[in-house]
Amino acid sequence: xxxxxxxPITRVYVSxxxxxxxxxxxxxxxxxxxxxxxxxxxxxxVRTGTRGMxxxxxxxxxxxxxxxxxxxxxxxxxxxxxxxxxxxxxxLDGAGGHTTARDHPSYLGLVEDLPWMxxxxxxxLARVGVTDPVSTTDYEAxxxxxxxxxxxxxxxxxxxxxxxxxxxxxxGGAGFPAGIKWKTVADTPGELKFVCxxxxxxxxxxxxxxxxxxxxxxxxxxxxxxxxxxxxxxxGYIYLRSEYPDAAHALKEAIDAARAAGWLGADVLGSGYTFxxxxxxxxxxxxxxxxTSMLESLEGKRGMVRAKPPIPAITGLFGKPTVxxxxxxxxxxxxxxxEGGTKYAELGVDRSRGTQVFQLAGNIARGGAFxxxxxxxxxxxxxxxxxxxxxxxxxxxxxxxxxxxxYIPADKLDIPTDYEAFAAADAMLGHGGITVFDDTVDxxxxxxxxxxxxxxxxxxxxxxxxxxxIRGVETxxxxxxxxxxxxxxxxxxxxxxxxxxxxxxxMGGLTPNPVRSALLxxxxxxxxxxxxxxxxxx
Amino acid sequence: xxxxxxxAGNAGDLSDLVxxxxxxxxxxxxxxxxxxxxxxxxxxxxxxxxxxxxARELNLSRADVHGVITFYKDFRSxxxxxxxxxxxxxxxxxxxxxxxxxxELEQELGCKTGSTTSNGAITLDQVFCFGxxxxxxxxxxxxxxHGRLDRDTIAELLKEKSR
Numbered sequence: 073x074x075x076x077x078x079x080p081i082t083r084v085y086v087s088x089x090x091x092x093x094x095x096x097x098x099x100x101x102x103x104x105x106x107x108x109x110x111x112x113x114x115x116x117x118v119r120t121g122t123r124g125m126x127x128x129x130x131x132x133x134x135x136x137x138x139x140x141x142x143x144x145x146x147x148x149x150x151x152x153x154x155x156x157x158x159x160x161x162x163x164l165d166g167a168g169g170h171t172t173a174r175d176h177p178s179y180l181g182l183v184e185d186l187p188w189m190x191x192x193x194x195x196x197l198a199r200v201g202v203t204d205p206v207s208t209t210d211y212e213a214x215x216x217x218x219x220x221x222x223x224x225x226x227x228x229x230x231x232x233x234x235x236x237x238x239x240x241x242x243x244g245g246a247g248f249p250a251g252i253k254w255k256t257v258a259d260t261p262g263e264l265k266f267v268c269x270x271x272x273x274x275x276x277x278x279x280x281x282x283x284x285x286x287x288x289x290x291x292x293x294x295x296x297x298x299x300x301x302x303x304x305x306x307x308g309y310i311y312l313r314s315e316y317p318d319a320a321h322a323l324k325e326a327i328d329a330a331r332a333a334g335w336l337g338a339d340v341l342g343s344g345y346t347f348x349x350x351x352x353x354x355x356x357x358x359x360x361x362x363x364t365s366m367l368e369s370l371e372g373k374r375g376m377v378r379a380k381p382p383i384p385a386i387t388g389l390f391g392k393p394t395v396x397x398x399x400x401x402x403x404x405x406x407x408x409x410x411e412g413g414t415k416y417a418e419l420g421v422d423r424s425r426g427t428q429v430f431q432l433a434g435n436i437a438r439g440g441a442f443x444x445x446x447x448x449x450x451x452x453x454x455x456x457x458x459x460x461x462x463x464x465x466x467x468x469x470x471x472x473x474x475x476x477x478x479y480i481p482a483d484k485l486d487i488p489t490d491y492e493a494f495a496a497a498d499a500m501l502g503h504g505g506i507t508v509f510d511d512t513v514d515x516x517x518x519x520x521x522x523x524x525x526x527x528x529x530x531x532x533x534x535x536x537x538x539x540x541x542i543r544g545v546e547t548x549x550x551x552x553x554x555x556x557x558x559x560x561x562x563x564x565x566x567x568x569x570x571x572x573x574x575x576x577x578x579m580g581g582l583t584p585n586p587v588r589s590a591l592l593x594x595x596x597x598x599x600x601x602x603x604x605x606x607x608x609x610x
Numbered sequence: 611x612x613x614x615x616x617x618a619g620n621a622g623d624l625s626d627l628v629x630x631x632x633x634x635x636x637x638x639x640x641x642x643x644x645x646x647x648x649x650x651x652x653x654x655x656x657x658x659x660x661x662x663x664x665a666r667e668l669n670l671s672r673a674d675v676h677g678v679i680t681f682y683k684d685f686r687s688x689x690x691x692x693x694x695x696x697x698x699x700x701x702x703x704x705x706x707x708x709x710x711x712x713x714e715l716e717q718e719l720g721c722k723t724g725s726t727t728s729n730g731a732i733t734l735d736q737v738f739c740f741g742x743x744x745x746x747x748x749x750x751x752x753x754x755x756h757g758r759l760d761r762d763t764i765a766e767l768l769k770e771k772s773r
Contacts, residue, residue, distance in 0.1 A: 091742050094757035126744040276700030279741040314684050315740050317753075355643060355682030358738060372642030373674075374681040390639065432744060434705030439744025462706065475701055507702045507743065521704070525738065531681075 081114045082160045083135040087201065089122035089286050090318040091279065096148060097130040103151035104132065113160050121287015123201035124441035125188055133183055134159060142180035143173070150178060188442065188457060193419065195427050196280070196403045197443045200287035206325040208333050211290045217335070219406030223298045224343040231302040232258055235405065237413030239425030244270055244361075244398030245473060245502040246578075247424075247491045250405075253395060256385040257303040260393040265305035267296050267395045268370065268388070269402055271312040271319070272354055272361040275474025277505035280429035280441050281399035285312070285319040288403075289326035290335075293349055295402030297340060298409055299395050300347045308349040309389070311366050314356055323351050358529035362577045363396045365531055376531045377577045398503070400429060421447035424490040424501075432458040434471075434507035451485040454508060465510040469518075469594070473502025475525055476582035478589035479515065500585065515594035516602065520548040522586040530579060537580025540571045544587065554600035561598070564591070621659070627652065628663040642668060642678055646685055655686040691726040691733035693771055695764070696750040699723075699736045702743035707760075711747050712736065714761050732768075 086092075086101040101117050108115035122129060128144035132154075143154060159173040173179060183189060194200075203210035211217070223231045236251025257265060269292065273281040285292060296308045312320055327349055330336045338346050352370055354360050360369045364378035367389050388394025404426060408416045417425045424446035430453050432439045437459030454460070454470060461467050469479045478499045480487075487497045494501040509518075523544030530537045544567055550560045568584035575581040591598065631648040635641040645664065649656050656679055665672045679685045697703075697712050712723060719727050719734055726733040742748040745757030751767050 090740075090755055091745055091757065094740075094742050094748065094755045095745055129745070273741060274739060276698075276739045277702045277743050279743055282741040315737060350638070352644070353647060354684075355647070356684035356737075357682050369643065370640060372640035372644075372678070374677050434702040434743065434746070436744065471701060505743070507705060509705045513705065517709075518701070518704075521701070525700075529738070 081116050082108070083116050083118060084160070085118045085120050085133040085135070085140065085201075087122040087129060087131060087287075088119035088205070088318075089129075089283060090316075091126050091283075092122050092129040092131070093318075095129050095145070099148040100130040100132060100146050100151060103148040104155070107151050107155040108160060111155055111160070113155075115160065118204055120203060121200040121205050122283060122440075123183065123189065124197060124283060124443075125186070125438070126440040127438045128180070131183075132159075139182045139184055142183040142186070143176065143178040144180060146178050150176070154178070188438070188440070191457075192443050193427050193445055194443045195407045195416075196284055196291070196400050196429050197287075197441065198407075199291065200283060203288070205287050205289055205322050206329055208290070208329050208335075211288075215410070216290055216406070217294060217341070219409035220294050220298055220335075221341065223301055223409045224341060224345065228258060228302050228304060231298060231409065234409055234413040235302070238404075238408040238416040239413075239420070239423070240401065240404055240408060240416070241424070241491070242398055243400035243404070243428070243503055245275075245500075247501075250397060250401055253385055253397070254299065254302050256383070257305070257393045257395050260386050262304075262393045264307075264390075265303055265393045265395075266389045267300045267303070267305045267308040267397075268363075268367070268384075269296055269308065269310045269399060270361065270363060270366055270396055271310050271316075271399050272366060273316075273399070274313060274358040274361045275476075275503065275505055277433040277471065277474055277507035278431050278503055279433070280431050280504070282316050282319050283441055284399055284403050284429075285316070286322045289319075289322045290330065291403045291406060292323075292399055293326060293330050293336065295405040296349055297336065297347050298405050299397065299402060301340075301345055303393070303395055305393075305395065306346050306348075308347065309370055310349060310351050311354060311360070311370055312351060313354045313360075320351065320353060327351060357531075358525075359531045359577075359579055362531075362579060364577070366396070367394070374531075376533050377579075379576060400503075419445040421445075421488065421490050423492060428489060428501075428504045430489065430504045430506060432506050432508070435461045435463055435510045436508045437462050437464075446490050447488050449485070450480070450487050450489060450506070453489070453506060454485055458506075458508065461508060461510040463510050463512075465512065467508060468511040468513055469509045469515065471507045471509070471518075471586065472505065473500040474505050475522060476500070476578060476585055477502050477505075478585045479518065479593060480589070481593040484593075498589070500582075514602065515590040515597040516548060516552050519587045519590040519598075520545055520552075522583055522590075523548065526579060526583040534574070534576040534580060536571045536574040537576070537583070540567055540575075540580065541583060543567055544571075544583075548587075548598075551598050552600060552602070557598075557600070561591070624657060624659055625663050628660050628667060632664065632667040642670070642675065643682075646679065650685060655689050658687055691730050693731060693752055693768075694733045694735065694750070695768075696735040696737045697723070697759075698738065698740055698742075698746065698748045700739040700743075702739075703746035703748055706746045708747040711759065711761065711764075715764065718761075 131144035133140040157173040240250045241247040360375040365375040369375040429443045467482045526541035532538045547564045635644045665675045723736045747759045
């Protein structure tokens with residue numbers, strides 16, 4: 073092996089994403105530095121976001137002339153052996169050197185050629201896992217700012233029109249057309265307007281917002297700046313949940329770098345437009361993911377839901393016209409402006425245009441984030457890309473759209489991922505979070521948990537949600553405990569109907585979704601003694 | 611300043627702390643949450659004695675400040691154990707055994723979630739989602755998120771802490 077003075081620098085990429093570090097990516101990066109030093113290799117470790125193939129984390133990618141060669145999952149204990157076998161030689165296979173690292177079980181070949189990567193249409197995730205998340209140079213070199221530059225060359229109305237033409241709908245779950253929302257804010261007169269990014273990604277089974285904020289934070293800043301220009305806002309707020317400290321760190325670094333580079337501030341990219349972005353951290357309240365509750369929280373108050381109307385687009389933050397969009401909605405915007413709304417609208421099906429970042433979670437063999445055009449079937453995502461359950465046991469249920477989404481039984485997964493097709497199948501696509509359960513799941517327990525979660529996280533403003541959820545827990549306990557099951561089932565259905573119709577926001581209004589779907593598809597779990605039998609079967 | 615983590619110090623120190631936290635963020639819009647985060651970051655909790663001081667500085671009622679502190683799970687009115695274990699109990703982690711893990715840990719530590727062991731060493735808590743839903747069960751131990759947790763890994767991590 074040549075010495076560091078004459079050999080070229082070897083570049084490896086290791087994720088700094090919190091999912092990757094939760095399973096040891098930092099330790100692997102440290103081990104690589106030590107092993108390279110011992111072998112006399114001049115090594116540069118670039119810490120990127122994650123590719124989203126989370127079952128392969130910690131993933132190490134080595135730059136070669138043919139592209140990046142991956143190894144994963146790599147444990148710190150594997151590193152010395154891999155380096156000794158020629159992992160850092162920078163060639164794809166044995167042809168150009170003495171590398172036998174390809175015989176290692178973690179060897180994956182070219183990362184871009186893996187089916188999981190090859191089959192995606194990555195717009196929101198285009199740079200995630202590829203670039204250094206907080207390098208302005210990397211961002212621009214990989215297509216960053218093209219959307220903002222183009223937007224600033226247009227009239228604000230034209231920018232709104234591009235977003236309307238793209239068919240982009242809110243990615244936070246509700247699927248409201250972004251262009252219509254922007255137009256409402258743009259048309260509402262006001263000296264002071266705001267753009268608020270809802271980054272309170274509290275739903276279990278979702279992590280795409282976090283991945284993007286940690287892996288490509290500039291994209292969010294760029295999307296917010298375009299939104300601000302389109303509607304005439306001068307200030308942006310990112311409301312980030314406190315459970316995401318790594319995302320907070322990445323965003324802070326990115327905001328500082330963007331201000332220093334003139335991408336934010338008094339004269340955005342020399343256009344004369346003034347826009348700045350502030351990061352605000354939540355404090356552990358799930359309800360603050362509901363937009364009006366989030367606005368209250370941003371104002372420094374309890375996160376109590378507001379009645380609508382008035383809608384935030386007209387009376388929002390501090391009573392001013394406000395755009396409230398989810399992270400992925402805003403991150404889709406730069407591409408729409410760079411390439412045109414109609415081009416974006418070519419992707420997808422019916423009224424679900426563009427791409428969605430599907431998140432495969434829970435008991436899944438290959439969990440991670442998979443971005444593709446709307447329309448791919450749930451079945452294909454779960455079985456073909458996800459590989460079924462992690463435990464290898466039969467799959468029993470899938471919950472789509474977070475804790476407020478329905479449970480779908482294993483034999484009904486053949487639904488195209490399209491907002492309306494899901495609604496027609498009595499399910500909710502929401503933000504594309506997909507949580508998989510094997511046959512050991514106790515669906516009465518999951519239904520009870522839905523009510524328990526609602527009781528825990530309700531803001532308490534309206535009675536159906538605050539009290540209904542507690543009564544829901546009690547009633548399910550009675551059913552499972554064999555206390556007048558028929559009477560209590562009727563009562564539970566009644567209660568679900570009341571919560572659906574009478575709650576002020578989606579928290580109480582949608583909590584019946586998981587409960588009723590569990591009752592409908594898995595009635596056998598609501599019989600007395602089933603819990604003990606499940607335990608025994610485990 | 612003589613305030614150390616876990617104690618509120620004397621009254622003068624507390625009022626200095628509150629004033630400096632308020633001054634650092636007074637210019638921001640709706641700064642109460644930001645200020646509470648700042649105080650908790652510095653001393654680990656928001657002492658009840660700080661409530662009237664914050665209220666006076668921001669021209670709010672004590673009820674407003676108290677209401678905000680008690681609404682949000684993150685804000686604590688008393689110090690916690692020397693170490694913290696927070697386990698995710700949301701659906702994706704439940705799908706890979708989080709409930710059993712929580713039960714085992716409660717048994718092992720002899721305390722329920724939301725409380726601290728009798729020797730003040732460890733506070734056990736539940737969290738709904740760290741956004742690590744493909745690599746569960748997930749928990750945060752002394753501020754660091756760990757994935758694919760099981761009883762043995764937690765025991766190992768705790769052993770390292772007590773060394």
